[in-house]
Amino acid sequence: xxxxxxxxxxxxxxxxxxxxxxxxxxxxxxxxxxxxxxxxxxxxxxxxxxxxxxxxxxxxxxxxxxxxxxxxxxxxxxxxxxxxxxxxxxxxxxxxxxxxxxxxxxxxxxxxxxxxxxxxxxxxxxxxxxxxxxxxxxxxxxxxxxxxxxxxxxxxxxxxxxxxxxxxxxxxxxxxxxxxxxxxxxxxxxxxxxxxxxxxxxxxxxxxxxxxxxxxxxxxxxxxxxxxxxxxxxxxxxxxxxxxxxxxxxxxxxxxxxxxxxxxxxxxxxxxxxxxxxxxxxxxxxxxxxxxxxxxxxxxxxxxxxxxxxxxxxxxxxxxxxxxxxxxxxxxxxxxxxxxxxxxxxxxxxxxxxxxxxxxxxxxxxxxxxxxxxxxxxxxxxxxxxxxxxxxxxxxxxxxxxxxxxxxxxxxxxxxxxxxxxxxxxxxxxxxxxxxxxxxxxxxxxxxxxxxxxxxxxxxxxxxxxxxxxxxxxxxxxxxxxxxxxxxxxxxxxxxxxxxxxxxxxxxxxxxxxxxxxxxxxxxxxxx
Amino acid sequence: xxxxxxxxxxxxxxxxxxxxxxxxxxxxxxxxxxxxxxxxxxxxxxxxxxxxxxxxxxxxxxxxxxxxxxxxxxxxxxxxxxxxxxxxxxxxxxxxxxxxxxxxxxxxxxxxxxxxxxxxxxxxxxxxxxxxxxxxxxxxxxxxxxxxxxxxxxxxxxxxxxxxxxxxxxxxxxxxxxxxxxxxxxxxxxxxxxxxxxxxxxxxxxxxxxxxxxxxxxxxxxxxxxxxxxxxxxxxxxxxxxxxxxxxxxxxxxxxxxxxxxxxxxxxxxxxxxxxxxxxxxxxxxxxxxxxxxxxxxxxxxxxxxxxxxxxxxxxxxxxxxxxxxxxxxxxxxxxxxxxxxxxxxxxxxxxxxxxxxxxxxxxxxxxxxxxxxxxxxxxxxxxxxx
Numbered sequence: 001x002x003x004x005x006x007x008x009x010x011x012x013x014x015x016x017x018x019x020x021x022x023x024x025x026x027x028x029x030x031x032x033x034x035x036x037x038x039x040x041x042x043x044x045x046x047x048x049x050x051x052x053x054x055x056x057x058x059x060x061x062x063x064x065x066x067x068x069x070x071x072x073x074x075x076x077x078x079x080x081x082x083x084x085x086x087x088x089x090x091x092x093x094x095x096x097x098x099x100x101x102x103x104x105x106x107x108x109x110x111x112x113x114x115x116x117x118x119x120x121x122x123x124x125x126x127x128x129x130x131x132x133x134x135x136x137x138x139x140x141x142x143x144x145x146x147x148x149x150x151x152x153x154x155x156x157x158x159x160x161x162x163x164x165x166x167x168x169x170x171x172x173x174x175x176x177x178x179x180x181x182x183x184x185x186x187x188x189x190x191x192x193x194x195x196x197x198x199x200x201x202x203x204x205x206x207x208x209x210x211x212x213x214x215x216x217x218x219x220x221x222x223x224x225x226x227x228x229x230x231x232x233x234x235x236x237x238x239x240x241x242x243x244x245x246x247x248x249x250x251x252x253x254x255x256x257x258x259x260x261x262x263x264x265x266x267x268x269x270x271x272x273x274x275x276x277x278x279x280x281x282x283x284x285x286x287x288x289x290x291x292x293x294x295x296x297x298x299x300x301x302x303x304x305x306x307x308x309x310x311x312x313x314x315x316x317x318x319x320x321x322x323x324x325x326x327x328x329x330x331x332x333x334x335x336x337x338x339x340x341x342x343x344x345x346x347x348x349x350x351x352x353x354x355x356x357x358x359x360x361x362x363x364x365x366x367x368x369x370x371x372x373x374x375x376x377x378x379x380x381x382x383x384x385x386x387x388x389x390x391x392x393x394x395x396x397x398x399x400x401x402x403x404x405x406x407x408x409x410x411x412x413x414x415x416x417x418x419x420x421x422x423x424x425x426x427x428x429x430x431x432x433x434x435x436x437x438x439x440x441x442x443x444x445x446x447x448x449x450x451x452x453x454x455x456x457x458x459x460x461x462x463x464x465x466x467x468x469x470x471x472x473x474x475x476x477x478x479x480x481x482x483x484x485x486x487x488x489x490x491x492x493x494x495x496x497x498x499x500x501x502x503x504x505x506x507x508x509x510x511x512x513x514x515x516x517x518x519x520x521x522x523x524x525x526x527x528x
Numbered sequence: 529x530x531x532x533x534x535x536x537x538x539x540x541x542x543x544x545x546x547x548x549x550x551x552x553x554x555x556x557x558x559x560x561x562x563x564x565x566x567x568x569x570x571x572x573x574x575x576x577x578x579x580x581x582x583x584x585x586x587x588x589x590x591x592x593x594x595x596x597x598x599x600x601x602x603x604x605x606x607x608x609x610x611x612x613x614x615x616x617x618x619x620x621x622x623x624x625x626x627x628x629x630x631x632x633x634x635x636x637x638x639x640x641x642x643x644x645x646x647x648x649x650x651x652x653x654x655x656x657x658x659x660x661x662x663x664x665x666x667x668x669x670x671x672x673x674x675x676x677x678x679x680x681x682x683x684x685x686x687x688x689x690x691x692x693x694x695x696x697x698x699x700x701x702x703x704x705x706x707x708x709x710x711x712x713x714x715x716x717x718x719x720x721x722x723x724x725x726x727x728x729x730x731x732x733x734x735x736x737x738x739x740x741x742x743x744x745x746x747x748x749x750x751x752x753x754x755x756x757x758x759x760x761x762x763x764x765x766x767x768x769x770x771x772x773x774x775x776x777x778x779x780x781x782x783x784x785x786x787x788x789x790x791x792x793x794x795x796x797x798x799x800x801x802x803x804x805x806x807x808x809x810x811x812x813x814x815x816x817x818x819x820x821x822x823x824x825x826x827x828x829x830x831x832x833x834x835x836x837x838x839x840x841x842x843x844x845x846x847x848x849x850x851x852x853x854x855x856x857x858x859x860x861x862x863x864x865x866x867x868x869x870x871x872x873x874x875x876x877x878x879x880x881x882x883x884x885x886x887x888x889x890x891x892x893x894x895x896x897x898x899x900x901x902x903x904x905x906x907x908x909x910x911x912x913x914x915x
Contacts, residue, residue: 061691061698063683069765069835136835142762148739149722149764152863154835236740242723243738277600279610307725308736309717309743312642316635323627327620334619337591342607344600355595362587366580373630375565375637376573378733379558382725382760446558448729450760453768455683457699458692462554 015518024119027111028518029096032118034413036093037406039122041482043085044399046129048475050078055471058464063455071454072140077132079143080160083256084167085125087398091263092117092174094405095202097413099178101509101516102196104187104525109180117173124166131156142452144253145220147234147245151227158228161220168213175206187508189527193284196507200287201266204294208255208262211298216252219245243308250301258297260394261361262290264401265332268354271408272336274506275351276343282335289328289335296325306377319374326369333362348500349423353404356431357396364392367442382452385445391438403430403481410488411495415515418488422480429477436470559729562751562776566732568637576630583626641733644746647714651705655717655724655737655759656865658766658823662705665716667786669793672870674819675769676700683769699756702819704773708782709749717743721865722764728757728774736761749776765835766823800873800897806881809894813882816875820867821883829887836863840887849884849893856880857903873901 016022016031023035053074057065066074096114100107108114131138136154139145150157182203186195222233223245232238234245265286273280280286303322306315336358347355367389371377380386403426410418440463445451449460456464495514503510512520560570598604652663652670663670675683679698682689691697707713717726719737727734734757735745749755757772777785804812818827821839825831829840839845844852856876859866867876877897884891 062687063685067685067765067832068768069832072762072765072767135833140764146723146762149762152722152764236738241741243741276598277606278608281609282611282616284611285616307734309738309741312639315638315642319634319638320631323631326627327623330623331616331620333587335616337587337594338612338615339610340594340598341590342604342609343594343598344604344606345595345598346600347595355591359588359591362584366584369580369630370573370576373572373576373634375569375634375641375733376576378641378735379569379573379729381734382727443554443556447555448559448727448757450727450758450768452762453758455691455698455768458697459554461692 025115027107027115029100029108029111029114030413030516030518032108032114033093033095033097035118036089036096036121039118040086040090040093040402041485043081043089043125044478045482047078047081047086048478050074050081052471052475054078055468057454058456059468060465061456061458061461066454068454069140070137072142072452073132073138075452076139076142077128080128080139081125082398083143083260083394084128087260087394087402088171089121090398090402091202091205091260092171094198094263094267094402094409095174095178098405098409098509099181099199099202100185101512101520102199102507103182103185103190104508104521104527105181105185106519106522108177109185110177113173114177117170117177120166120173121170124163124170127159127166128163131159134159144246144249145223146249147223147226147242150223151234153227158224161224164220165217168217171209172213175209178202178206179210187521187524187527193287194527196266197269197280197283197286197290198263198266201262201269201290204290205259205262208259208294208297212252212255212259215248219248219252222248243305246305246308247302250304251298254301254304255294255297257390257394257397258293261397262294264357264397265290267401267405268336268357270507271350271354271404272339272358274408274500274503275346275348275354276340277345277502278339278343280335281338281341282331285331286335289331292328293325296321296328300325303372303374303377306374307381315374319372322372323369326365326372329365333358333365348407349418349420349427350404350408352424352427352431353400353407356427357400357404360392360396360400360431360434364389364396367392380445382450383445384441384449384451387451388438388441388445391441395434395438400430403427406481406485408500409509410485411499412509412512412514412516414488414492415495415513416488416492417495417499418484418492422484422487426477426480426484429480430474433470433474433477437467437474438470440464440467440470561730561732562749562753562755563730563732563747564750565637565641565747566730568640569732572634572637575633579626579630641745644714644744646712647746648711649708650714650716651707652716652718653726653737655719655721655726655763655770656870657721657764657863658759658770660701660705660724660726660770660772661720661870664786667790669789671703671789673701673703673705673773675771676702677819679771680769680818696756698769699758699771699773701771701773704754704775706775706777706782706785707747707749708779709752709776711779712746712748714744714746717745721863723761724759724763724770725761726757726772727760728755728772730755730757731774734760749774752776752778752781769823796872796874800901803898804874804877804896806885806894809878809881810885812874813878813880814886816871816879817882817886820871820875821879824863829883829889839883839889841889845883845889846891849880849891849895852880852884853895853900853903857900868904873897873904876900876904 057071134155139153139156139160141150182199225231226233232240234240234242269280269286300318300322302318371380371389407423444460444463449456497513498504498510508525558570558573560567650665652665654661659672659674661670661672678694679700682691682694717735717737719739724737725734731747735743753776755774759767759770824836825839831838844855857868874897877895877900881894
């Protein structure tokens with residue numbers, strides 16, 4: 001259709017700058033997307049190493065390796081690094097790479113801000129990581145940073161708070177950029193309801209981020225002033241309330257899980273049709289379901305606090321509202337199933353990860369339904385059952401679709417086909433090890449094992465050992481992924497522009513050569 | 529290569545073998561429990577599981593049928609349909625109906641769980657870092673309850689005690705909570721420092737304890753027995769080491785226990801009047817220190833730099849006695865609690881004396897329980913006045 005070569009304006013013929021300064025000063029959406037993705041992968045390994053320290057300690061009853069205080073730091077930092085360092089940047093990277101190419105735009109709408117949002121993120125995470133080397137250690141009050149416990153932190157608290165501020169700034173800048181890009185830069189003829197679903201889910205996610213991140217920033221600022229400036233927002237002795245923080249946190253924290261999962265839905269809705277060789281079933285209901293999920297996510301937060309002592313009316317309201325989420329989420333799963341139904345299916349690595357996502361995420365949805373049942377949550381809450389549940393939703397939602405997306409678009413990014421055998425090996429090891437790790441945690445929780453404990457009673461020993469073995473396999477399997485990506489960047493079989501059979505009908509990105517030129521769609525494509 | 533393989537196999541087999549023998553008593557499902565509420569909760573849990581199982585069977589059934597029959601390698605040709613209004617409305621409505629069928633019984637149980645009226649006995653539960661206090665409000669006495677000494681020894685980093693050799697490892701306490709069976713017991717929950725959560729799975733619920741606020745819940749145990757649980761809300765370094773033990777006794781045994789408790793309290797009060805020797809105080813103080821101070825300030829008094837100050841060589845423990853007493857009785861900052869309400873005058877005198885004369889501290893002086901007694905006003909006394 002169009003390519004950089006056909007343009008008349010020689011400004012657009014620039015390749016990337018040479019040397020390392022390219023990466024510091026770049027405003028190119030592809031470069032920034034690459035940096036986000038590489039950063040996310042690095043953080044996946046950092047966060048992974050942290051949790052392997054935890055799982056090593058939990059391999060057997062008794063304390064063998066780490067002090068309980070350090071253990072708490074590791075669980076806390078694992079969550080913060082994975083959520084803010086790995087998963088969110090991974091989706092931001094995919095958004096940067098793919099949204100302009102999907103809507104036929106030459107770049108993001110605000111390229112300099114794009115550069116800034118990436119580099120702010122890097123410094124935010126470094127600020128957080130610096131607490132590991134402080135006297136008293138890294139934050140250890142859980143990623144939720146609940147007071148009063150978090151106020152007992154040493155020097156790390158202000159650093160963690162400022163890091164959250166910077167992370168928030170980075171995400172809000174990226175969100176503004178995505179909203180402006182999607183609303184203003186679509187190729188002529190691409191109406192909103194013709195837009196690929198990945199753009200839709202990111203558009204809605206960006207609004208969610210802008211809605212909730214300021215609340216989180218405010219809540220942690222209140223922690224800071226409580227700790228250092230004598231306020232008592234969360235101290236009953238001064239007229240405050242520790243539970244107020246939980247309401248503020250979960251007003252952010254619950255939408256946060258949808259901030260992670262909505263772009264994932266977008267990726268799956270992109271990949272499943274390609275490998276079913278069939279259009280996505282129920283496109284418009286997918287859009288409405290995404291909108292409904294985002295809206296509901298803003299009004300269900302206190303289901304994280306059923307045991308905190310809410311009035312009966314509150315318990316019931318949050319139970320009903322939470323159960324409602326099952327409806328639009330169900331629509332999504334049914335639509336994917338109907339997309340595959342009577343398709344012509346093949347199971348290359350991206351499809352394997354997508355199908356793996358649908359199945360395992362549905363299991364996470366089932367346990368979510370169980371947790372929504374308020375009286376039963378009085379048993380499940382803060383037990384390993386919850387740990388199992390949110391790893392089935394967040395690990396599956398935060399990594400499987402990202403892996404699927406990387407395998408799917410890697411030939412487009414690098415111009416080389418990846419090693420399909422190794423990709424499939426990566427999938428099977430990941431999927432099997434994931435279940436070995438997290439399935440037993442359901443049983444542990446139901447049997448009465450609380451979360452965030454460094455040592456446990458003997459009856460929990462078997463399942464913890466199995467879970468730890470699974471975690472190590474899961475962790476080391478990701479080295480295969482790093483290797484496959486490295487291999488495809490270095491060389492390999494040349495990819496065609498279309499890469500996947502008939503993919504050119506599935507999205508504009510498949511109409512440009514592989515690898516995608518440094519500047520694409522400098523002249524807007526035509527949309528039928 | 530072969531050697532590595534054998535080694536790995538050896539490790540795996542021995543791990544599984546050992547685990548299989550030592551820990552045969554694992555469970556897969558939520559306990560049914562020993563109260564009406566716990567049984568209702570269990571029923572709800574099973575109902576939702578079966579609903580999910582049914583939905584899963586249908587959805588995954590269709591999916592796997594498709595995976596097999598609609599494969600390109602089997603020559604499947606893709607159909608072209610991509611929407612169907614009727615089907616889409618149907619699979620929006622059916623989940624609605626299923627959800628309502630779940631919400632109705634859940635609402636009923638939730639209302640039961642919330643109804644703390646008509647209790648025959650009220651116990652106040654206070655969460656501390658990292659122990660519990662139980663106050664029998666109607667009886668005017670209370671006590672602290674914390675991890676038992678055997679578990680505590682085995683759980684230390686680098687301990688040479690095998691946790692598997694400790695009975696009820698990490699699920700045993702020095703002073704269990706005792707309640708009568710077939711009586712509705714109301715619990716009032718609060719906390720002294722940070723959030724905790726009081727969870728005994730056999731009772732069917734947990735409840736958070738929030739400093740400065742009071743939460744309520746209730747139970748009615750219908751079978752005598754010992755029921756174990758743990759703190760469920762992250763509360764700092766030793767969150768994993770503050771178990772809960774509830775012993776439900778028949779009314780007769782409960783009354784006997786109550787009488788024994790009251791006698792013991794009177795004896796302890798009497799011991800405060802006696803004149804102790806320094807060595808007696810140091811010996812008792814060591815026990816008290818291990819149980820109450822060592823988890824933060826460490827067994828050797830060296831503390832943890834940046835988090836918990838050292839007692840070894842500290843200005844307080846080697847300086848003026850009165851200042852030391854004030855610190856222990858009143859606490860300091862966010863982390864050092866006031867021990868005035870937690871320990872008896874005898875224990876306080878003993879532990880202060882111990883701290884001044886252990887770890888190479890050479891204050892040399894000591895304090896009599898009778899000197900401490902006027903300074904502490906136990907909460908039990910307050911309630912006596914209320915009566």
